Amino acid sequence: MARIGVFVCHCGENIGRTVDCARVAEAIRNLPGVVHSVDYKYMCSDPGQQMVKQAIAEQGLTGVVVAACSPHMHEKTFRRAASGAGLNPFLCEMANIREHCSWIHEDREAATAKAIDIARTLVEKVKRNRPLQTIQIPVTRRALVIGGGIAGIQAALDIADGGREVVLVEKEPSIGGHMSQLSETFPTLDCSQCILTPRMVEVYQHPRIRLYAYSEVESVQGYIGNFRVAIRRKARSVDEEKCNGCGACTQACPNRKVPSEFECGLGKRPAIYVPFPQAVPNLPTIDRSRCLLFLNRAKGRPDTCKKCAEACSKGAIDFDQQDRIVTEEVGAIVVATGYQVYSIGKQTGRDDIQGYGEYGYGTLPDVIDGLQFERLASASGPTAGRILRPSDGKEPRRVVFLQCIGSRDPAKGMEYCSKICCMYVAKHTMLYKHKVHDGQATVFYMDIRAAGKGYDEFTRRAIEEEGARYVRGRVSRIWRDGDVLKVEGFDTLSGRPIRMDADMVVLATAVRPQPGIEALAQKLNVSYDRHGFINEAHPKLRPVETSTAGVFVAGACQAPRDIPDSVAMASATASKVLGLFASEMLEREPTVAVVDDARCAGCFHCERVCPYGAVERREIRNRAGQVVRVVAYVNPGVCQGCGTCQATCPSKSVELQGFTDEQVFQQIQALGL
Amino acid sequence: MDGEGARPFEPRITAFVCNWCTYTGADLAGTSRLQMAANVRIIRLPCTGRIDPLFIVKAFERGADGVIVSGCHPADCHYNAGNYHARRRFAIFRELADFLGIDPGRMTFSWVSASEGAKWRDVVNETVDRVRRLGPFTAYRELVTDPPVTRVVGKEVPA
Numbered sequence A: 001m002a003r004i005g006v007f008v009c010h011c012g013e014n015i016g017r018t019v020d021c022a023r024v025a026e027a028i029r030n031l032p033g034v035v036h037s038v039d040y041k042y043m044c045s046d047p048g049q050q051m052v053k054q055a056i057a058e059q060g061l062t063g064v065v066v067a068a069c070s071p072h073m074h075e076k077t078f079r080r081a082a083s084g085a086g087l088n089p090f091l092c093e094m095a096n097i098r099e100h101c102s103w104i105h106e107d108r109e110a111a112t113a114k115a116i117d118i119a120r121t122l123v124e125k126v127k128r129n130r131p132l133q134t135i136q137i138p139v140t141r142r143a144l145v146i147g148g149g150i151a152g153i154q155a156a157l158d159i160a161d162g163g164r165e166v167v168l169v170e171k172e173p174s175i176g177g178h179m180s181q182l183s184e185t186f187p188t189l190d191c192s193q194c195i196l197t198p199r200m201v202e203v204y205q206h207p208r209i210r211l212y213a214y215s216e217v218e219s220v221q222g223y224i225g226n227f228r229v230a231i232r233r234k235a236r237s238v239d240e241e242k243c244n245g246c247g248a249c250t251q252a253c254p255n256r257k258v259p260s261e262f263e264c265g266l267g268k269r270p271a272i273y274v275p276f277p278q279a280v281p282n283l284p285t286i287d288r289s290r291c292l293l294f295l296n297r298a299k300g301r302p303d304t305c306k307k308c309a310e311a312c313s314k315g316a317i318d319f320d321q322q323d324r325i326v327t328e329e330v331g332a333i334v335v336a337t338g339y340q341v342y343s344i345g346k347q348t349g350r351d352d353i354q355g356y357g358e359y360g361y362g363t364l365p366d367v368i369d370g371l372q373f374e375r376l377a378s379a380s381g382p383t384a385g386r387i388l389r390p391s392d393g394k395e396p397r398r399v400v401f402l403q404c405i406g407s408r409d410p411a412k413g414m415e416y417c418s419k420i421c422c423m424y425v426a427k428h429t430m431l432y433k434h435k436v437h438d439g440q441a442t443v444f445y446m447d448i449r450a451a452g453k454g455y456d457e458f459t460r461r462a463i464e465e466e467g468a469r470y471v472r473g474r475v476s477r478i479w480r481d482g483d484v485l486k487v488e489g490f491d492t493l494s495g496r497p498i499r500m501d502a503d504m505v506v507l508a509t510a511v512r513p514q515p516g517i518e519a520l521a522q523k524l525n526v527s528y529d530r531h532g533f534i535n536e537a538h539p540k541l542r543p544v545e546t547s548t549a550g551v552f553v554a555g556a557c558q559a560p561r562d563i564p565d566s567v568a569m570a571s572a573t574a575s576k577v578l579g580l581f582a583s584e585m586l587e588r589e590p591t592v593a594v595v596d597d598a599r600c601a602g603c604f605h606c607e608r609v610c611p612y613g614a615v616e617r618r619e620i621r622n623r624a625g626q627v628v629r630v631v632a633y634v635n636p637g638v639c640q641g642c643g644t645c646q647a648t649c650p651s652k653s654v655e656l657q658g659f660t661d662e663q664v665f666q667q668i669q670a671l672g673l
Numbered sequence B: 001m002d003g004e005g006a007r008p009f010e011p012r013i014t015a016f017v018c019n020w021c022t023y024t025g026a027d028l029a030g031t032s033r034l035q036m037a038a039n040v041r042i043i044r045l046p047c048t049g050r051i052d053p054l055f056i057v058k059a060f061e062r063g064a065d066g067v068i069v070s071g072c073h074p075a076d077c078h079y080n081a082g083n084y085h086a087r088r089r090f091a092i093f094r095e096l097a098d099f100l101g102i103d104p105g106r107m108t109f110s111w112v113s114a115s116e117g118a119k120w121r122d123v124v125n126e127t128v129d130r131v132r133r134l135g136p137f138t139a140y141r142e143l144v145t146d147p148p149v150t151r152v153v154g155k156e157v158p159a
Helices: A021-029 A046-059 A071-084 A098-102 A108-127 A150-161 A177-181 A192-205 A248-252 A292-298 A307-311 A370-377 A421-435 A455-464 A517-524 A563-580 A605-609 A644-648 A661-670 B022-031 B053-061 B082-100 B117-134
Strands: A004-009 A034-040 A063-068 A092-096 A135-138 A142-146 A165-169 A209-212 A215-223 A226-233 A324-330 A332-335 A339-342 A367-369 A398-405 A440-445 A469-472 A475-481 A484-491 A496-502 A504-513 A551-553 A585-588 A593-595 A615-621 A627-634 A654-656 B013-018 B040-045 B066-071 B107-111
Touching (some): A004 A021, A004 A046, A004 A108, A021 A063, A034 A046, A071 A092, A071 B022, A092 A098, A098 B022, A142 A324, A150 A177, A150 A563, A165 A226, A177 A370, A192 A209, A332 A517, A398 A496, A551 A563, A593 A627, A605 A615, A605 A627, A605 A644, B013 B053, B022 B117, B040 B117, B066 B082, B107 B117
Parallel strands (some): A063 A092, A142 A332, A165 A209, A440 A469, B013 B040, B013 B066
Antiparallel strands (some): A135 A585, A339 A504, A484 A496
């Protein structure tokens, strides 16, 4: 027998001024099932909450309706109060007579009648509420971090320092990401590798971090707290246990002309290689697409060259090594796969992007992109830190930098701003000036976006102290005339076309997510936008979560981002993960869908419409162990409670707890004549 | 309707809204003190994907003269895709409603995000105006045969 208590709040003048709260309480008191109906000035205050608790205890209430503000304000407050008095919190509902009534109407009669209607619907609903229990699911308190750049490294270190084990997967032979390719970082001009490599070593040595470099995520199954991840450990052709990192193999390799990915094509590496001297782990890798032995094997020819194996004193080279799949069980996943710099020459990789052939990238050797300039500027780069032209190795006297190549261009490129380029171009002008004292740097820009701490001062310094010439306008064409590059553009501030000579041109090209991000996102069941950037759960208030419970995102794979923001975001994901791991069991709201398997016909329309893949198939067996039916089962750990399944189910065999058909129909009924 | 010749007809509108966008947008309208017609009664659901077309039919059966269904904008659904299912269901239901004798002009389907308080006010006012011009919806009440629901406040129910 229902014993509902109704508490109508005046909220000071907010409700009381327009709605006659005493009359509402009086009208509701006469409803069948209502045993207690009062009004009070401030229900959310301590004495207000005490009133609720007292009524629950004294009147043996089976349900509570607080007619007051929006449930988004105080549902938790009153549920906690109810719980404190021994009433299941899910037997408490709020009727919104403030935001949806007293604040939007002036006519006292109309507002009071509406408040009564609203309160009545919630009374009828709460009579059908069930005492739900929060769902407890076990949590594997280990985390997976995908991506070993600065964001992945930071997340791994924070989680591991927080006491939990981390599995870190990186697809390249070494961790470090793009930050390891940079020469100096803005706005401090810190040596990038100097601040990065200690972190890389810390990851490698950390007792709670298991590092799988040269590995990729193969498949992901499960749900928050209970993921099973298969990881492909690609074959380096080097036995990790035996290798001591001496590098003799890389010295012995006869094929030394492979364009180095780390050097962005400006330098060469051998077929067996370590990408850069500070690589972690310090293990060589055989590039089987370039190694003579493997090329011969592919053609069915015998093994001829084994110079690396011969040079190795540890017998660590293993030409027969295969990829291995390892399985890890984790409770949370952090995606930190970073970005790629997109050159947008002629090849764009996408049909809807036209490219910028007019700048000559890919045809003119002295037109390079920002990452290539970083390699030239790096002390450990292909030119030992000297800025030299790729065409003839001479020092350029005039370097022109172009901003926004491919960014902020809905017509031919990406519509978004790549965020980091204004800063790194200013940095490049300074690096260039520091190395070529009589050189002239010119920057063609549209805007200067330097919003971070110390950022505007940094760009001002480039212009005012270091002699960079900033021209506001775009370049329409670049071509070669003999040894010199001709740059034709427009100076919008003087209103005149500008044509200048340059010895080198550096393009600040758009930042995009890594190739293959869509495939990875699909494995994780996270959503991404049309560029591949991972979608956050809410752009303002949930920036490091995805819409998939248990999967978090950090760094440039979510949007173009610089190092400090990537690090901050990574630490934020770590705090989310550690919060998730705070207890052995994960508590979830019980407003999930539940299938009545006696009525389920096994049509699985629900499975098809569920946005989260929360519907599983369960076999119903008879006593002989034979399968008689296959029915749907909603995994309470995955279900987010949208109710699409219930609306789709032809037999109405699945119910969303807290919003059952009966509850909704009774609310509709309560409004009836 | 209801035998009151003197008082002008005021439509009764039942609104099925999603918790994350439209309900919150309506909250924002309240916080912003945007005044609007008092004819709408909101029923909160987690997602428009939860809406069964029968809710709408039931609402009309139980005295509504008009119905509003409102959720998150496409691509913004809190549950990824619920609003798409709602849209598809509603597109088909509109045909059925017409066949069932419900003028499609009595129903509004809208996207109102959590930041669109003003848009909610406009949806409410526009729907109320439109349904007021269409007049009371009487077709279903004449079919109701189960015991009549007694009203707590005010009007008597005709036998």
